[in-house]
Amino acid sequence: MITPEEMTPREAWHRYLDGRRTELTEETASTYHYRLKLFAEWCEDNAIETVSELDGWTLDQYESHRSGQDVASTTLHNEMETIKTFIEYLERIEAVEEGLTERVNVPHVPRDERSRETKLSxxxxxxxxxxxxxxxxxxxxxxxxxxxxxxxxxxxxxxxxxxxxxxxxxxxxxxxxxxxxxxxxxxxxxxxxxxxxxxxxxxxxxxxxxxxxxxxxxxxxxxxxxxxxxxxxxxxxxxxxxxxxxxxxPCVSAACPHGYDPEACEFSSYSTSSQCPSSRAPHHVRTGSITWHCDRGVPREVTSERVNASQDVIDEYYDKSQKRERMEKRRRAHIDKLGIN
Structure with a gap:
């Protein structure tokens, strides 16, 4: 039987996720699986055979590697956050040196960049x-x-x-x-x-x-x-x-805005549908929907209950109303209270 520190990064990644299956949804587990798979494969490509070889320099090199692949700032933030949780697990089972978790850098992302701008309009x-x-x-x-x-x-x-x-x-x-x-x-x-x-x-x-x-x-x-x-x-x-x-x-209801012929479009198949510049994933539809709820004047507490998201999260990540529109929504409800007779 191998000891914890003798595990390969791949073995440790699978063991970590197997232990969290009961508390994670299938979609979240799939997301963690993908992020840790990238890390484990990078370790293998760089001759890191056991988790005991992981140190602050190794983790910094991985962050630089992912950053150099031109990933979005939010993507890098989320990936390193997952790596940090994984290292925390390894530290708990004494597979890596104590304190390694604190050496994982999770890059700061400004609030305006954290907000997901892509949505179905x-x-x-x-x-x-x-x-x-x-x-x-x-x-x-x-x-x-x-x-x-x-x-x-x-x-x-x-x-x-x-x-x-x-x-x-x-x-x-x-x-x-x-x-x-x-x-x-x-x-x-x-x-x-x-x-x-x-x-x-x-x-x-x-x-x-x-x-x-x-x-x-x-x-x-x-x-x-x-x-x-x-x-x-x-x-x-x-x-x-x-x-x-x-x-x-978009070509379902109108001419293709990108000039493609719908009959011969390379994005029209199941395998390439995500590559259409205007097609949207469920999360993009959710973002657009919540923005629409907010723009239509649905009370924040009602929207929160309908979509199962806190009011703070809605404000930060989903309500894509422009600043002027937000001001107008606030003003219209209360402007009469500010009159001077």
Whole structure:
């Protein structure tokens, strides 16, 4: 039996993630897996055979390596934050020298750069939704149902994937997000992420049309009926991500803004859909949705409950209103109180 310090970086990475599986959602575990995989592969390329060889200089070299690959500042910040948590684990099991965690540099990212600027714009979202609703061949298709549900609820990818047929209540005009980790659809914030979200009549009609005309009547391996189903049952996260890329192609509702011929476009396939300059992932739709909620004057506390995000997080990361728009929203509600007779 090997000792902790004799583990290779790859062995340690797998052991670390295996120990955290019960507390991480599938999507978060996948993100950590990718970040630590990059680190382990770099260690192998640089002849670092055991974790006991890791030191402050090694970690600094890795940070420089990733920085030199022209990754975004937020990406580097998040990757080094994951490395720091990993090293903290190694220190706890006495696989590395004490105090190594403190030598991991997590680069500071200014607040304005931390804010995620990429989003599905309100203009593009509403144009797409109106087109889906008006087109007899597209109305209620899976892409339409996915986009409209995501736009009106601001849900995360994991939440959309976790929805069951039973979670849609047509009579009450609501959709419910439920944490079900025992059958592999845990929510990001676990039971704190559970909520019932009210829908308007148009959204309910879209979901009903999808269920009646386009939904695959399938069960997943746990016997549950996913709302957004594939021919195999419940889709994997990457599949939902691709569906959203395809749903947000601008050429669905208008001419391609980039001058491509939709019939021959190289981005139109499943494998290349993410490369379209205007297609958007579920997180970008969530960002745009939350901004739309804020711009429409939905109270912050209501938006917070609907999308399962704190008001502070909404202000910092998601509300993309311009400074003047924010000032106008504040002013309109209170300006009459400031009059002088």
């Amino acid at each position: 309100t203009e593009q979202a509403l144009e797409l939704i109106r087109h889906y609703r008006s087109d007899d061949t597209l109305r209620g298709c899976r892409r339409h149902a996915l986009l409209e549900t995501a736009w009106h609820t601001g849900a995360r990818l994991g939440g959309l994937r976790a929805l069951d047929l039973r979670d849609d209540d047509r009579d009450e005009q609501t959709i419910e997000f439920v944490h079900r980790p025992e059958s592999e659809t845990g929510l990001k914030n676990k039971h704190e992420g559970e909520r019932v979200v009210a829908l308007n009549e148009h959204v309910c009609k879209t979901i009903s049309t999808y269920i009646q005309r386009h939904r695959y009547d399938k069960h997943d391996e746990h016997g549950r009926q996913p709302l957004l189903s594939s021919m195999q049952g419940r889709p994997q996260p990457d599949t939902v991500r691709i569906w959203m890329y395809l749903a947000t192609f």
